[in-house]
Amino acid sequence: MAETRRGLLIILSSPSGAGKSTLARRLMVWDDSLAFSVSATTRAARSGEVDGQDYYFTTRPEFDGMVSDGDMLEHAEVFGHCYGSPRAPVEAAITKGRDILFDVDWQGGQQIRESTLGKYTLSLFILPPSIAELDRRLRTRGQDSDDVIAGRMRKSRDEISHWPEYEYVLVNDDLDETEAKLKTIITAERMRRSQQPALVDTVRQLNREFEERV
Template identity: 45%
Template sequence: MLQTRGFALIVSAPSGTGKTTLTRHLMATQPNIALSVSTTTRGARPGEEEGTHYFFVDKNRFETRIEQGCFLEWAEVFGNYYGTDRGFVKEHIEAGHVVLLDIDWQGARQIRDNMDAHDVVSIFIAPPAQDKLEIRLRGRKTDSEEVIQKRMQQAAAEFSHWDEFDYVVVNDDLAQAKVELSAVLVAERLRRGRMQATIQPILKTFA
């Protein structure tokens, strides 16, 4: 198979929008997708494996790597650092993979600031309406009323940044949303700039 250049695919969405279901569909149906593995300072939980779920480092090592510019984005959450390794993403892009990054709008902004624009594609998954999002959150029956209200507030804050993304998929009908998300991936793989390695050998046959 002829190889195209890969890219980082950022997918962001408020909690309850169906992002996990949609990204799992991409991973299961599209070739050459690598899920980004974050680096963290928190300890490994039972069943988590180094290099599969996270890269585990201590706080001093993480802070040194921040100073060295090793992260495309990073944040401190509840006393632990989390970051996206620049080398990991670059290696997969050059190998022709799509690197899937499940991050919020703040992380997406950092990624865009720290990568070449042609190597980043971003998608915002939106709910069809606020009330439908709340119904979905309540339907999961996993959160208290306080948590649900907090998630709704967070959703409003995240939704205000929808226009910072390249594409918007409204997840009203799940089957349609899957088609639309896959269509973005396929179209972006066929961009002229990513097809150089594929086209050059073909051009030589016409010389």
């Protein structure tokens, strides 16, 4: 039997502090069929991390081989370690009608959209209501030093400049309202014609029924 729906690659991007991670967690609670993309990395596993669950832990030569073979949807090097999204498990999941959520920056989002699975993407960008509010949110988290916060603010300007590349852009001035809008968008996008391969068979059957009435 044909799948009734093809899964989406949901790309969620924002500058640090705009609320992306909180919104991603809320989406996972809202729909437990959603799954985070498990990244591959060349860094060593930390205490408690499970291979294939937290990350796919791999060597640098293995990682580079996957990149050169086109087996990564997106990849980047951060502080001397490589991170990337393997294509095969994502492709298998969306074929079964399961949506995969990517919490990535604009560069990762661009690579995914330009990949072999790009036509199945749904890209969303989250903006802060103001720069002052963005700064306040970073400081009230209490996770970073002043120098780190200053660095995040500088990077935010570049991140925000890429907002036109996304299909949907939401200003997160109210977390509950933004969450509700995201749910509405995802629900509607799941019903796109391109996401429903079984429609072809349905229309063929309708045409056969027309022919039988002649």
